[in-house]
Amino acid sequence: MILGCSVLVLSLIILPALTQQATTVTVLIQALEAAQWQPLVTEFNQTHPQIKLQIIEGPNATNQVEDLYTSSFLLGQSPYDLVYMDIVWVPKFAAAGWLLPLSDRLTTTELKEFLAGDVNGGTFQGQLYRMPFRSDAGMLYYRQDLLSANNYQPPRTFEELMAISQDLQEKGVSQWGYLWQGKQYEGLSAMFVEILQGFGGFWIEPDTLEVGLDQPEAIRGVEFLRSTVAKNISPAGVTTYAEEETRRLFQEGKAIFLRNWPYVVGLASAEDSPIQGKFAIKPMVHAPGYPSGACQGGWGLGIAANTQHPDAALEVIKFFASEDSQREFVLATGYVPSRRSLFNDPKIVAKYPHYPELLKVVESSALRPPIAQYAQASDILQRYLSAALTNKMNPTEAMQAAAKETRRLLIN
Known part of the structure; x- marks a missing residue:
């Protein structure tokens, strides 16, 4: 009888864990770039079985994507956990309270790996709200x-x-x-x-x-x-x-x-x-x-303030901000990385010989207010x-x- 009860208790504990569904994290991206993200999305979902990253394709016009994000936030319950942002959206979204601050979730050492202009462009009133992904x-x-x-x-x-x-x-x-x-x-x-x-x-x-x-x-x-x-x-x-x-x-x-x-x-x-x-x-x-x-231009990821999954969203951000992910994305698309080390990365320079010169350009960043x-x-x-x-x-x-x-x- 005791053995039977033990088996029942173990079943009640183990079975839900085995059948628990992955946490879905959503983000809205322009359709053209969404296709370019797909290899990294597949890789993330394979290496993070507890999280399912779902891309929602939006129009290719950036102002229309901004309008979709804005409308969803104004309605009070945005369906997006992550926000893929142009650099000039950060102050508006942060001031409106639509983003979670990231400063206490990332270390100063981590941020030093990125271009100063990209980090500054993701900062509003002393708080970081956008982790850089690709620069411009x-x-x-x-x-x-x-x-x-x-x-x-x-x-x-x-x-x-x-x-x-x-x-x-x-x-x-x-x-x-x-x-x-x-x-x-x-x-x-x-x-x-x-x-x-x-x-x-x-x-x-x-x-x-x-x-x-x-x-x-x-x-x-x-x-x-x-x-x-x-x-x-x-x-x-x-x-x-x-x-x-x-x-x-x-x-x-x-x-x-x-x-x-x-x-x-x-x-x-x-x-x-x-x-x-x-x-x-x-x-x-x-x-x-x-x-x-x-x-300074460029795009990066922030966490929507009303997300129910901030920790899972942060896992996605760290994956896309990683050196390996950015290298893979740059080699496939020719976009500009936000990590300084990648401008002299042997694989990237072999394909794009101008990147060391490009680093000199992006280090002279001028921010729009x-x-x-x-x-x-x-x-x-x-x-x-x-x-x-x-x-x-x-x-x-x-x-x-x-x-x-x-x-x-x-x-x-």
């Missing part, structure tokens, strides 16, 4: 063959870029000197962050909410961009160009310099590219005495900057108006 940064592309043939070193300053452009254009070497993103959209704000840092200016100081758009350094930045069009170094249409318009012109061999993101390297290096093997990359130019600026009202502040900057670039307002008037409206936004 703006940089300068240049035609190494054309510069070498004409005895030029790559430019370091805005003035050198202008002088080289004018000289090679006058010689008929190239139709255009410099291409950049001047369309009224988020890319304009990202590009201008680099110009601001290069001239020693600033947009919004997050700690004090001081606005610097009407300061002389910011106005000089606007004047520089206008001068590239006025002097025919950049095409007049550049004020309507986004990344792809500028990339295509550069790849077709019609310009000497291009400001863009790392994705261009792969496309411009393809076998059918007219400039394959003829270009190189470097940090953005700047004014003498000031640092180069590389607008980490404030909760970032989207509104960016909209203000885009409108007035576009007005100045298209000669509807002069630079001083435009930046004074932008600064005034931004200050009014931050007070409310």
Whole structure:
């Protein structure tokens, strides 16, 4: 009888444990990238049988994905345990209380392995809310063959870029000197962050909410961009160009310099590219005495505040943030890692020889203001900057108006 009772008790303990279902952890990702994640998702689920990572595919437009996350949080019971975030979403989501802080779940030693710009970009008011996965940064592309043939070193300053452009254009070497993103959209704000840092200016100081758009350094930045069009170094249409318009012109061999993101390297290096093997990359130019600026982009994972499975969600984050996972993802996709060591990883460098140079770029990171009202502040900057670039307002008037409206936004 005692033996029978013991067997019954053991059965009651063991059977539920054996039949217990894995904890499901969900995350919403753009459909295109969701497909790229699949090998790592499969690997995670195989090595973590107690957790089932489920990817919910969203639209490929990042603003639509942000809207889906926002709507789910506003409804009060989001179906997502993890949040896959663009760097500029962090302040808004954190300020709204939609994310759990990660600072007490990760050690300082762990975070030192990642690019400082990526960690800073995932931080809001002293707390880390987003663990970096893949990085991104703006940089300068240049035609190494054309510069070498004409005895030029790559430019370091805005003035050198202008002088080289004018000289090679006058010689008929190239139709255009410099291409950049001047369309009224988020890319304009990202590009201008680099110009601001290069001239020693600033947009919004997050700690004090001081606005610097009407300061002389910011106005000089606007004047520089206008001068590239006025002097025919950049095409007049550049004020309507986004990344792809500028990339295509550069790849077709019609310009000497291009400001863009790392994705261009792969496309411009393809076998059918007219400039394959003829270009190189470097940090953005700047004014003498000031640092180069590389607008910090990138994506990472945070934990939804209303998740019922924070510990399981953290396991997913640590898996995707690991060196092995990032190496596998970078080798498969060509995306930029957020771990510093991987820029000199032998396997990665063998496939992407430009990564050591890319590390120099991403270490000069320039953050867009980490404030909760970032989207509104960016909209203000885009409108007035576009007005100045298209000669509807002069630079001083435009930046004074932008600064005034931004200050009014931050007070409310």
